[in-house]
Amino acid sequence: MVGAGVFGAATARELARRGWDVRLVEQYAPGTVRSASGGDTRLLRVAHGDANWYAEMAWRARGKWIELQEATGIRIWEPVGVAWFARAADGFEERSRASLDRLGVPYEWLAPEDALGLYPSLRIDDLASVLFEPEAGVLQARRATQLLVEEGERHGVRLESARCVPADEPRADVVVWACGPWLASLFPEVELKVTRRDVFFFGADASWRGAPGFCDYDAAYYGHGEIAGLGVKIAPDLPGEEIDPDTVERIPLRSWEHAAREYAARRFPALADAPVIGTRVCQYDLSVDTHFIVDRHPGNPSWWLIGGGSGHGFKHGPAFAQYVADCVEGTREREPFHALGARTGDAGLRTGSYG
Ligand SMILES: Cc1cc2nc3c(=O)[nH]c(=O)nc-3n(C[C@H](O)[C@H](O)[C@H](O)COP(=O)(O)OP(=O)(O)OC[C@H]3O[C@@H](n4cnc5c(N)ncnc54)[C@H](O)[C@@H]3O)c2cc1C
Numbered sequence: 013m014v015g016a017g018v019f020g021a022a023t024a025r026e027l028a029r030r031g032w033d034v035r036l037v038e039q040y041a042p043g044t045v046r047s048a049s050g051g052d053t054r055l056l057r058v059a060h061g062d063a064n065w066y067a068e069m070a071w072r073a074r075g076k077w078i079e080l081q082e083a084t085g086i087r088i089w090e091p092v093g094v095a096w097f098a099r100a101a102d103g104f105e106e107r108s109r110a111s112l113d114r115l116g117v118p119y120e121w122l123a124p125e126d127a128l129g130l131y132p133s134l135r136i137d138d139l140a141s142v143l144f145e146p147e148a149g150v151l152q153a154r155r156a157t158q159l160l161v162e163e164g165e166r167h168g169v170r171l172e173s174a175r176c177v178p179a180d181e182p183r184a185d186v187v188v189w190a191c192g193p194w195l196a197s198l199f200p201e202v203e204l205k206v207t208r209r210d211v212f213f214f215g216a217d218a219s220w221r222g223a224p225g226f227c228d229y230d231a232a233y234y235g236h237g238e239i240a241g242l243g244v245k246i247a248p249d250l251p252g253e254e255i256d257p258d259t260v261e262r263i264p265l266r267s268w269e270h271a272a273r274e275y276a277a278r279r280f281p282a283l284a285d286a287p288v289i290g291t292r293v294c295q296y297d298l299s300v301d302t303h304f305i306v307d308r309h310p311g312n313p314s315w316w317l318i319g320g321g322s323g324h325g326f327k328h329g330p331a332f333a334q335y336v337a338d339c340v341e342g343t344r345e346r347e348p349f350h351a352l353g354a355r356t357g358d359a360g361l362r363t364g365s366y367g
Contacts, residue, residue: 214245
């Protein structure tokens with residue numbers, strides 16, 4: 013397994029649990045803040061518009077994250093719920109309801125006034141309704157990634173520090189390349205755009221503790237209330253410039269900071285003067301259509317390429333690992349929409365509607 017982000021760490025652990033002898037090779041450290049999985053927090057929501065496959069996987073993954081927390085006694089799951097701010101009556105949020113119904117996932121379809129109590133301060137004059145998922149929540153991502161590696165090691169995974177490249181031709185029955193944004197530079201057949209994302213945490217008073225996560229899909233902002241002392245997260249999900257994840261200076265841009273401040277003041281008026289108390293600069297590895305990549309390498313069928321998390325991969329970690337392990341063991345086929353090769357379609361699976 014090359015790469016100890018959430019996809020690699022979870023799949024290494026899954027294969028080790030199934031009896032495989034697994035070597036996990038990481039170029040920096042599991043949970044490095046240079047990786048998307050090294051972020052402080054990641055939302056787990058089930059709503060995915062009409063993309064049922066992802067809704068089902070997110071719901072299954074939720075149970076597995078909670079099992080991991082219970083088995084280790086280490087807190088990684090914040091059960092705060094997630095609210096979707098619907099600008100239109102027939103948008104992404106409304107389309108999500110059918111798959112939530114099918115899966116039996118609890119949700120509330122609220123009139124905007126009825127959502128006022130979810131946050132200490134909330135502006136609703138531009139909302140048609142609010143889709144609230146009370147069983148959704150927030151994962152402490154870096155900690156969870158490291159926990160997956162540690163749990164993998166308990167099942168025999170051997171963690172090694174090295175940068176592995178295809179020319180090394182690693183000797184193993186199967187090699188899974190789970191290299192996040194690095195996948196595209198290692199394999200020309202992988203089409204990914206690696207774009208920066210700046211994330212801001214605002215200092216708020218204690219009333220924001222336990223406030224839900226949120227997605228404002230049409231405006232392309234998301235975040236959560238106060239969690240683990242980090243502050244209130246406001247993250248613009250706007251188009252970002254392409255970056256190199258090894259060399260980028262992780263200092264936030266003023267333009268993104270302004271965008272986050274403006275959004276905070278507009279959506280949560282009590283935060284208008286809240287100070288920024290933390291920042292992160294991260295990157296998305298965006299596939300053309302925001303579907304993941306899971307496929308055999310065209311020239312070397314014992315190699316699997318997995319990635320293309322596209323800004324929404326984290327939550328799926330342990331359930332995605334089962335899917336990949338099944339593909340590796342040949343007990344199921346990879347989904348056609350995860351294949352390498354030309355892709356078309358919109359970028360609709362992440363928390364923002366912008367491509
Ligand atoms: C700002 C931001 C917010 C996000 N919000 C959410 C969210 O709310 N909910 C959600 O579900 N998802 C979210 N995501 C997406 C999610 O974090 C990613 O999809 C997921 O973490 C990707 O995991 P990964 O394992 O594919 O890649 P990564 O986390 O990037 O891990 C890849 C690992 O491989 C290692 N590696 C790479 N190349 C090599 C090599 N050649 N040799 C050895 N090691 C190598 C790297 O060092 C790294 O540790 C967000 C992403 C960002 C950036």
